[in-house]
Amino acid sequence: MERAAVIVAIDGPSGTGKSSTSKAVATQLGLRYLDTGAQYRAITWWMVNNGIDMDDPSAIAAVAGKPEIVSGTDPSAPSITVDGTDVAGPIRTQEVTSKVSAVSAVPEVRTRITGLQRSIAAGAENGIVVEGRDIGTTVLPDADLKIFLTASPEARAARRNGELKGADVNATREALLKRDAADSSRKTSPLAKADDAVEVDTSDLTLQQVIECVVTLVEEKRAGK
Numbered sequence: 001m002e003r004a005a006v007i008v009a010i011d012g013p014s015g016t017g018k019s020s021t022s023k024a025v026a027t028q029l030g031l032r033y034l035d036t037g038a039q040y041r042a043i044t045w046w047m048v049n050n051g052i053d054m055d056d057p058s059a060i061a062a063v064a065g066k067p068e069i070v071s072g073t074d075p076s077a078p079s080i081t082v083d084g085t086d087v088a089g090p091i092r093t094q095e096v097t098s099k100v101s102a103v104s105a106v107p108e109v110r111t112r113i114t115g116l117q118r119s120i121a122a123g124a125e126n127g128i129v130v131e132g133r134d135i136g137t138t139v140l141p142d143a144d145l146k147i148f149l150t151a152s153p154e155a156r157a158a159r160r161n162g163e164l165k166g167a168d169v170n171a172t173r174e175a176l177l178k179r180d181a182a183d184s185s186r187k188t189s190p191l192a193k194a195d196d197a198v199e200v201d202t203s204d205l206t207l208q209q210v211i212e213c214v215v216t217l218v219e220e221k222r223a224g225k
Ligand SMILES: Nc1ncnc2c1ncn2[C@@H]1O[C@H](COP(=O)(O)OP(=O)(O)O)[C@@H](O)[C@H]1O
Pocket: 012, 013, 014, 015, 016, 017, 018, 019, 020, 021, 159, 160, 162, 163, 202, 205, 206, 207, 208, 210
């Protein structure tokens, strides 16, 4: 018998392990994978590149429909392009990271990107793992399984710092907390745990333990438990 497509939503703040967990779970279970943060970073990269005034939400809103953003959903080789240009590297710069919360707070940006996300999820035949901030609450409220990852600010900053060579861990922690506050307090679909999400604190878990926990939860759902 054909298995029905399974939709898994994984939300949480930065550095909780969303991307690493989602990619591994999708690979293990033969599902597609979508990094929605990369889409918000991509539209932000386009705004920076086109000299849009980041302090003016109406200027951001006016051009929200312009860039063509395409996400590749193979979990072993995820990709992202803007108007045909590969932006996987440039969307991770400090400049984009510092501006992405302002751009992603603009309702017109969210409507545009949410539409892309829903059509990608609907087209995933076997199912998909979608990670972000508002997937369980807003983008895919009917997801089969919702996970909300958390971790202490110290654990998250230490993990992020491991990726940024020579960065100061206290500065990294402050920047993370600032972005969390902006993402959690915006009016349109803020970072939040859905009422029916399973919360997993990853502070004292290895990545492997988190992956196993999520795979087990998906398998239980599929078995109808
Ligand atoms: N449970 C964990 N324990 C230790 N390191 C982890 C764990 N989960 C993720 N990491 C590492 O922390 C960093 C951030 O993880 P990532 O998956 O990018 O988080 P997010 O997508 O939530 O920002 C990566 O370098 C990753 O390998």
